[in-house]
Amino acid sequence: MTNTIRTQMLGKSYKSADVVTNVEMTVKRGEIYGFLGPNGAGKSTVMKMLLGLVRPTSGEIELFGEKLLPGSNEHLKRIGHLIETPVFYERLTAQQNLELHAEYMGYHNKPAINETLRMVGLLGVENKPVKQFSLGMKQRLGIARAISTRPELLLLDEPINGLDPEGIQLMRSLFRRLRDEWGISILISSHLLSEIEQIADTIGVIDKGRLIREVPLDSLRASTTDYVEIETPNAALAAYVLTEKLGISSFKQTGDHILRVYDTNVSREMLSKTLILNDVPIESINRRHHSLEEYFFDMVKGGTAHAASRQTGA
Amino acid sequence: MLHLVKLELKKGRLGGYVYGALIALAAMAGLLLLMYFVKEEGAAPVFKDRMDMLKAVNTIASATFIIYASALLSKLIIGEFKDKTMTLLFAYPVSRKQLIFAKLSIVFVWCFVNVVLANVLLGSMMLALDHYVGQLSGSISTTQLLQYGGYVVLQAVGAAGMSLLPLLVGLPRRSIAATIVASIFIVSIVCSNNFGFTLSSIVAIPLSLTAVGIFGTYLSFRNIDRQDVA
Numbered sequence: 001m002t003n004t005i006r007t008q009m010l011g012k013s014y015k016s017a018d019v020v021t022n023v024e025m026t027v028k029r030g031e032i033y034g035f036l037g038p039n040g041a042g043k044s045t046v047m048k049m050l051l052g053l054v055r056p057t058s059g060e061i062e063l064f065g066e067k068l069l070p071g072s073n074e075h076l077k078r079i080g081h082l083i084e085t086p087v088f089y090e091r092l093t094a095q096q097n098l099e100l101h102a103e104y105m106g107y108h109n110k111p112a113i114n115e116t117l118r119m120v121g122l123l124g125v126e127n128k129p130v131k132q133f134s135l136g137m138k139q140r141l142g143i144a145r146a147i148s149t150r151p152e153l154l155l156l157d158e159p160i161n162g163l164d165p166e167g168i169q170l171m172r173s174l175f176r177r178l179r180d181e182w183g184i185s186i187l188i189s190s191h192l193l194s195e196i197e198q199i200a201d202t203i204g205v206i207d208k209g210r211l212i213r214e215v216p217l218d219s220l221r222a223s224t225t226d227y228v229e230i231e232t233p234n235a236a237l238a239a240y241v242l243t244e245k246l247g248i249s250s251f252k253q254t255g256d257h258i259l260r261v262y263d264t265n266v267s268r269e270m271l272s273k274t275l276i277l278n279d280v281p282i283e284s285i286n287r288r289h290h291s292l293e294e295y296f297f298d299m300v301k302g303g304t305a306h307a308a309s310r311q312t313g314a
Numbered sequence: 315m316l317h318l319v320k321l322e323l324k325k326g327r328l329g330g331y332v333y334g335a336l337i338a339l340a341a342m343a344g345l346l347l348l349m350y351f352v353k354e355e356g357a358a359p360v361f362k363d364r365m366d367m368l369k370a371v372n373t374i375a376s377a378t379f380i381i382y383a384s385a386l387l388s389k390l391i392i393g394e395f396k397d398k399t400m401t402l403l404f405a406y407p408v409s410r411k412q413l414i415f416a417k418l419s420i421v422f423v424w425c426f427v428n429v430v431l432a433n434v435l436l437g438s439m440m441l442a443l444d445h446y447v448g449q450l451s452g453s454i455s456t457t458q459l460l461q462y463g464g465y466v467v468l469q470a471v472g473a474a475g476m477s478l479l480p481l482l483v484g485l486p487r488r489s490i491a492a493t494i495v496a497s498i499f500i501v502s503i504v505c506s507n508n509f510g511f512t513l514s515s516i517v518a519i520p521l522s523l524t525a526v527g528i529f530g531t532y533l534s535f536r537n538i539d540r541q542d543v544a
Contacts, residue, residue, distance in 0.1 A: 048542075048543075051405045052404075052405070053401060053404060053405055053542065053543045054542045054543070055540060055541075055542055070539075070540055071539050071540065073406075073407045073408065073409065074407060075407075076405060076406060076407040077407045081405060083401070087397060087398045087399050087401065087402055088399070089325055089399060090397075091327065092325070100321065100324070100325055103317075103321055104321065104403070104406040104407075104408060105406060105407065106407060
């Protein structure tokens with residue numbers, strides 16, 4: 001079993017509209033899958049179908065290598081989830097909520113609850129009723145609940161919503177840890193690439209209910225050009241140093257003060273050292289890659305054009 | 315199944331409802347005492363005889379606990395739909411039918427037990443009272459009392475079944491208010507006393523309403539395993 005999730009021709013339509021159409025997605029075991037798409041693209045609906053909260057009108061779903069049958073619920077023991085805004089029993093405390101969750105999930109390991117509260121940084125407030133929690137705290141608690149039963153698959157719908165920067169950092173490293181240490185497969189949806197590009201192994205782009213593209217991010221990073229951007233008041237001197245002292249030819253001057261070096265074999269440290277030794281004033285020096293955001297934006301636009309042409313063709 | 319019931323009790327903190335039931339019992343006792351003692355000069359007593367008095371106890375108990383049960387029903391089922399915690403429950407590896415059944419059986423048992431308990435407590439209180447005051451005529455034999463006991467059990471089943479009926483009104487609207495208003499409506503028709511006659515005193519009526527209540531809730535949740543939740 002190498003695939004945690006596999007869907008074939010998965011679709012959901014309501015009377016008035018098709019919400020999800022022919023989605024074929026594959027989430028491998030132990031990978032973080034970034035599910036990217038604008039609001040209303042059908043991300044949540046796909047996740048709800050994986051949880052059995054919404055019944056597909058066409059196609060099929062395979063979870064952990066087994067076909068999902070209507071009415072079956074054994075697989076739910078192996079899934080943790082946070083869909084849309086986290087809901088809790090507000091009058092109960094954080095701890096009680098997690099205990100209740102564990103009972104319903106059939107997971108009996110009380111110390112694991114404190115462990116997860118610690119992992120999301122909620123230790124110390126576990127005996128407060130959830131109604132006193134802020135949105136960010138609820139979001140953390142939602143993630144704690146999702147991981148508290150040590151699932152094999154995590155479904156997270158926009159988990160970064162409402163978190164402060166510190167919380168975002170914490171969650172990112174947590175997700176990586178879950179993948180690396182526990183081997184959990186994680187499906188994270190977002191409408192912002194910047195939120196998931198740092199942690200996702202694979203990105204699936206969905207728009208208007210169709211999965212437009214599914215690509216490993218590594219190959220994408222390789223294909224998108226990396227460059228080092230040097231900002232200097234003396235661009236001419238810098239250009240001279242680059243060619244003469246470092247033997248770099250693949251660079252470009254954009255604007256009066258900015259040089260872009262496309263030769264990635266030369267490290268940034270090497271560049272700055274050489275430039276400074278040759279009295280080139282440097283205001284900043286940064287490694288950049290061609291914005292993935294732009295790439296995906298183009299893809300979504302291109303994808304819909306493609307889908308539209310296919311529709312008229314059929 | 316029992317596990318699910320336990321979890322519901324734990325989650326809903328239903329201990330508080332027991333105090334509520336005690337307060338309701340006290341209020342009913344107060345009402346019955348008023349009916350017994352307070353009357354216009356020269357008018358006949360409110361109760362014709364002791365059996366009539368016991369039936370009044372039953373009517374008041376049923377009416378009170380049907381409405382009380384509808385509050386519980388609102389909390390356990392409609393409230394969970396409204397707060398979207400039902401979505402959470404339905405994503406657990408537990409049969410949805412069993413989940414709902416656990417909730418409904420809590421309401422059913424709650425109403426049944428309370429009606430029986432109220433009949434026993436308040437009925438014996440009133441009988442004991444009349445034994446000393448001696449306002450009413452007609453004694454009750456042991457056989458009659460046993461027969462009446464059977465009647466009370468049937469009435470309690472009827473009340474418990476009727477307490478599920480408001481769900482049929484409240485569930486499609488996801489409305490707690492509609493549920494409680496529906497229960498009051500049912501009570502005001504079935505348990506209202508018109509010149510000593512109530513619809514509920516004909517046992518067939520509460521029992522057929524029970525059948526409607528159980529069958530109706532069955533229909534409401536028949537497809538729950540295959541329905542879209544959100």
